[in-house]
Amino acid sequence: MLIFVIVFNLFLTLFNLYIAFRLWRLRRVLARVAKTLTMVERRLHRIFYPAPEVVLRGKQGTHELRQRYHRLLVQIELIEKIFSLVSLGIGIWRRQMRGKRRLRSEKLFPAV
Template sequence: MFDLVAVHTSRYIVCNLRAIFIGSIRVIIEQDLEWVQQSEAMVTVVVVINILISLVLLYVASRVRKLKQRLARLTNIFIAAERSSHRVLYGAPVAISTGQRNVHNLRQTNQSPQIQIQRVRQIFSLLALGQQVWRRNFLRLRSKPLKKRK
């Protein structure tokens, strides 16, 4: 009988342990199921956020591409303008220095006539001044009546 009681007791213990174990497993599984559901919701949120970020970055990439194309066009325009101005202005330094030399030479050759012209002007000015002085004195002498001698 002792063996029978021991067997029943051990079965009872095993059944209770099994029930406790199964109950614990159920609780764990239920918690895991809640966690999985929460995880699924979080994964969904993360996926949606990633899709939104991807769409924003795709838009930014398209704007950057358009900007790159505009900059390439502007670069080509500036290069063409630089080439054109280079062709036009390539001989400018030589022409400028030649012009400066010519102006210097003309100033040197015109300097002596300029001095001569200035001297002639001074002479004419002196003559005009002398003429004015002579007229004043001559008019004074004419305007004074001559005294008769008694």
């Protein structure tokens, strides 16, 4: 019986040592994981900390670009109207010039 108790205690001691060793290794792994995650979090913080400011600047730049685009559209419409008026003027001027040529040619060569 005494031998059984000694062997059983020895087995329990070895089992506890095995569990302690596994817990010690798990603690080391978890410490490395925590260290890595902390490092990643710091780097991400450095990368993304200025992000709101950059987004706001981009938003402002986009707003200014849209305003400039709208002004250019208004200017293009104005130029198209001017070209349309000039084209209309040239067309009227040509018709008047054709009419004057006919009158001149009829004066020079009257119909018989």
